[in-house]
């Protein structure tokens with residue numbers, strides 16, 4: 720059985736995160752984003768961006784990486800909420816991104832990464848959090864709903880890679896709901912540390 724682990728990202732993880740980010744975009748957004756944009760992702764540029772994110776403590780930012788048998792297979796990032804539509808609604812944390820390679824999905828890693836993000840956000844004083852999700856991404860929406868999020872009534876558009884994709888916000892009023900998803904809740908994965 721594979722062994723899964725999570726840990727905070729280090730600068731040396733930036734390239735691997737960029738590669739997972741690109742692979743997961745291609746798996747997730749084929750048919751939604753222009754094929755040329757997905758094919759033309761500049762990995763060096765994305766690696767630089769991930770280095771900046773990992774090294775920056777701005778806005779309480781944190782990045783976690785998931786490993787399968789020592790190989791990076793996913794990541795998640797959070798920070799303090801800055802969105803002008805969500806701050807007034809009382810959401811003080813933001814789930815900024817979460818991506819797993821398709822082959823490791825649905826084994827509890829997403830739930831565990833979200834728990835780590837929630838714990839981090841609570842450590843920096845956040846009580847709640849929101850996340851943007853594509854309106855036409857039913858699997859991701861089911862995931863957030865399964866973790867206790869509800870729609871907050873705010874919609875937007877994700878302008879990315881030459882596409883205008885409608886999205887909407889989900890929120891957790893109490894992050895303890897998410898942080899409570901500890902390793903004990905991970906049924907299918909082997910122990911995560």
Ligand SMILES: CC(C)(COP(=O)(O)OP(=O)(O)OC[C@H]1O[C@@H](n2cnc3c(N)ncnc32)[C@H](O)[C@@H]1OP(=O)(O)O)[C@@H](O)C(=O)NCCC(=O)NCCS
Pocket residue numbers: 743747817818819820823824825826827828829830831851852853856857858859861862863865866
């Ligand atoms: C969305 C994502 C992060 C979820 O992580 P995961 O490890 O696959 O999900 P988990 O195994 O932790 O699932 C937890 C619960 O969420 C729900 N869920 C997860 N994936 C689901 C799916 N494809 N369809 C329906 N429900 C789903 C289930 O209730 C699941 O519990 P169960 O397996 O006991 O039924 C992951 O699938 C992923 O990276 N997808 C592609 C990228 C993406 O869409 N990211 C989100 C961008 S906003």
